[in-house]
Amino acid sequence: xxxxxxxxxxxxxxxxxxxxxxxxxxxxxxxxxxxxxxxxxxxxxxxxxxxxxxxxxxxxxxxxxxxxxxxxxxxxxxxxxxxxxxxxxxxxxxxxxxxxxxxxxxxxxxxxxxxxxxxxxxxxxxxxxxxxxxxxxxxxxxxxxxxxxxxxxxxxxxxxxxxxxxxxxxxxxxxxxxxxxxxxxxxxxxxxxxxxxxxxxxxxxxxxxxxxxxxxxxxxxxxxxxxxxxxxxxxxxxxxxxxxxxxxxxxxxxxxxxxxxxxxxxxxxxxxxxxxxxxxxxxxxxxxxxxxxxxxxxxxxxxxxxxxxxxxxxxxxxxxxxxxxxxxxxxxxxxxxxxxxxxxxxxxxx
Numbered sequence: 222x223x224x225x226x227x228x229x230x231x232x233x234x235x236x237x238x239x240x241x242x243x244x245x246x247x248x249x250x251x252x253x254x255x256x257x258x259x260x261x262x263x264x265x266x267x268x269x270x271x272x273x274x275x276x277x278x279x280x281x282x283x284x285x286x287x288x289x290x291x292x293x294x295x296x297x298x299x300x301x302x303x304x305x306x307x308x309x310x311x312x313x314x315x316x317x318x319x320x321x322x323x324x325x326x327x328x329x330x331x332x333x334x335x336x337x338x339x340x341x342x343x344x345x346x347x348x349x350x351x352x353x354x355x356x357x358x359x360x361x362x363x364x365x366x367x368x369x370x371x372x373x374x375x376x377x378x379x380x381x382x383x384x385x386x387x388x389x390x391x392x393x394x395x396x397x398x399x400x401x402x403x404x405x406x407x408x409x410x411x412x413x414x415x416x417x418x419x420x421x422x423x424x425x426x427x428x429x430x431x432x433x434x435x436x437x438x439x440x441x442x443x444x445x446x447x448x449x450x451x452x453x454x455x456x457x458x459x460x461x462x463x464x465x466x467x468x469x470x471x472x473x474x475x476x477x478x479x480x481x482x483x484x485x486x487x488x489x490x491x492x493x494x495x496x497x498x499x500x501x502x503x504x505x506x507x508x509x510x511x512x513x514x515x516x517x518x519x520x521x522x523x524x525x526x527x528x529x530x531x532x533x534x535x536x537x538x539x540x541x542x543x544x545x546x547x548x549x550x551x552x553x554x555x556x557x558x559x560x561x562x563x564x565x566x567x568x569x570x571x
Contacts, residue, residue, distance in 0.1 A: 226253040227353045230273035232264035232290065233257070233305070234282040238329075242277055242305065242345065249346045261285030261293070268298045275352045277345070279329070280306040280314055288314065291321045295362060301352035305329045305345065312427035319396040319420075319428070322360040324352040324535075328421055351393060351508065351536075359506075359535050360394075363401045365435040383451040383473070385412035385566045386496040390485035390515075392419040392459060392507030394535030398555065399505065400432065403454060406559040408437040410566040412501075414454040415443065415465060415475070417488050419507065422458045429456050445477040459484040464491035489515025498523030501565055503558070504549070505529045507539030516548035525565055530554045 229246050231254060233239045239257045246252045255271045258264035260282040268276070276294070280287035291302060302322075307329040308314045318326050325348050327341070391398065395418040403414075420428060425442045433440040436454075441447075443457035449465065455475060457463040462481040465488070467473050473495055481487050485504075489512060492500045502519045504512050506529060516526040528549040531537035533556075543549050553561050 225251075227251055227350060228253055228255045228271070228274045229349055230255060230264065230267055230271060230276045231257045232259075232261065232267075232276060232282075232287075233279040234259050235279075238279070245342045245345050246277075246349060248342070249350070252346065252349060261287060261290030264290055265293055265297070268294065268300060273300060275349050276300055276302045277305050277349065278302050278323075280304060280308050280318070288317055288321070291318060291323060292362075295322055295360070299357045299360070301355045301357065301360075303327060303345075303348045303352050310423075310427055312431035315424050315428045316400075316431035320365065320400055321362045322397050324348065324355055325393060325419070326421070326424060328423060354536070355394065356535055356537070359533055360397070361401075363397065363404060365400075365404055381409060381451045382411050383413055383449060385410070385499045385501060386449070386465065386473075386492050387412050387414045387501045387503065387562060387566075388465075388488050388492045389414060389416040389418075389503045389505060390488065390507075390512045390539075391416070391505035392509060392511075392536070392539060394506040395419055396428070398529070398535070399456075400435075401555070402505075402558055403432075403436045403438050403440065406438070406562055408439075408452045410563055411451055412562075412566050413449040413451060413473075414438070415449075415463065415488060415492070416454060416456045417459050417463055417484050418456065420456075420458050422460055425456065425458055432456075443475050443477060445475065447475045449473040449475065457488075463488050465495045466491065467495045483511045483514070485512035486515035490518050493518045493522045493524065496524075500524035501562065502526045503529075503562075504540050504543050506534035506536050508536050509539055510542035510546075512539065513543040513546045513548050516543055517546075520548055520550060525550055527551045527553055527558070527561065529558065
């Protein structure tokens, strides 16, 4: 064993699954499994003793479930958490895990010795390797209250004009930041929001259903042909090609297609084609260099490009690359993003 190896701890109540995940992780020479635990209580004890770099965590476990364990971990012994769970259809679980600051929520394959598990091998290894480089200082749970949107907004739907389009691109670590942003951004801005983020497509419906209950914005999953409306936020997975189109009569809708290599450039480019200088592009935490070229199109069209300050990113790589290419017009700390977006849409004087 070398000191440079990533130390992983596996927490899962199923013995066969613990072994299967351990076999997957140790097949990569950069990862060392330093221990396993059968529930959250044992996991917390192992964390204190073994000091792992990354944890893989199940949700449905006896004695202490995964969500309770995450709350304790983030307070007592902060360490990057990759959730591996079969509870992807439970909106409360997926949303809560991402709200609390897990690195990613990966659907658990159907069985410990299944073909599905082998297919997931690369994804599990990649997530653990990437998680080992997370900036834990910037991972924070989002405090939320149930939304009172229905009391503040007529049942007939949004009545304010749709003048601007806010397009948000992010990858790993992004869902937590998006939740925080939407919880603080007033829904009266004359804009719609389209988010392309790192999330498994089959997690998305449950995630947005729960998300919608906690913010003033109407949050829904992006769908092919869905009409854009003011006060609404449409969330899409970066494993799908999401674009904004116009019907030529002043109405705008979403167009979904199979996966593309550069999903963030794809959404930014289409936004410029439809909203022109009323396009606002925002890059949040993540990895890779996607989005920088789309930012250049927005900038040239007279729109605005914003990058989350790398100092407050869980992963600064995505914003760093766009800044280095010179396509970012504003670099903004996370806590100032809601006010800046309100200012840019004319709701509050700059």
